[in-house]
Amino acid sequence: MSExxxxxxxxxxxxxxxxxxxSGLHPQTLRQYDRxxxxxxxxxxxxxxxxxxxxxxxxRNVQRLVGEGINLAxxxxxxQLEEAVANMALEVAKLRTEVDALIEANPPKALVRRSEQTVVVYPKN
Structure with a gap:
């Protein structure tokens, strides 16, 4: 079969x-999971x-978790948490791409080393 x-x-x-x-699950189980x-x-x-x-x-993931003893709640x-993490990972990837593009377009300026200056301390009168 071609792609x-x-x-x-x-x-x-x-x-x-x-x-x-x-999935290997009974149709009634699928209905329950839907509800x-x-x-x-x-x-x-x-x-x-x-x-x-x-x-x-x-x-199949639900079936695996049930098999591990986790209740349906x-x-x-x-x-929910896995979906939130996946969404955040996508958002971080998008932001990383934007930051990389901004850095490439506006490279940080090199720090200029100042020459040492002499500090004169006057004695108190």
């Missing part, structure tokens, strides 16, 4: 039965769920 025929990872194309098979906001697939006009490859990855918080 031009591949489905983008964020395109919601998988019905719940296929998402269930790909809890852990993984929220897109919806068709008829309100049917459609999952993307990114959704499948999230489902904890998993929701972990996912």
């Amino acid at each position: 031009t025929n591949q489905i983008p990872e964020d395109e919601a194309v998988y019905v719940i039965s296929v998402a269930s098979q790909l 809890l906001g852990l993984v929220s697939p897109n919806r068709t006009i008829g309100k049917n769920r459609r999952y993307s490859l990114l959704d499948i990855v999230k489902l 904890g998993i929701a918080r972990i996912m």
Whole structure:
């Protein structure tokens, strides 16, 4: 399959039965995770769920965390924090690019070393 025929990872194309098979989770579990906001697939006009490859990855991540003994509320918080960290990392990368461009356009001036000056101290009268 050529790269031009591949489905983008964020395109919601998988019905719940296929998402269930790909994630290894029961369809009812997928519905529960949707209700809890852990993984929220897109919806068709008829309100049917459609999952993307990114959704499948999230489902597998939830399954892994459940297997590690973390409850669903904890998993929701972990996912929120991971998303916040990812967003901040993107913002830092953008700012770094801007700073690098500014530094390149306006290089810092070299410090000029002043010659030593003689200090004269007058005695008190």
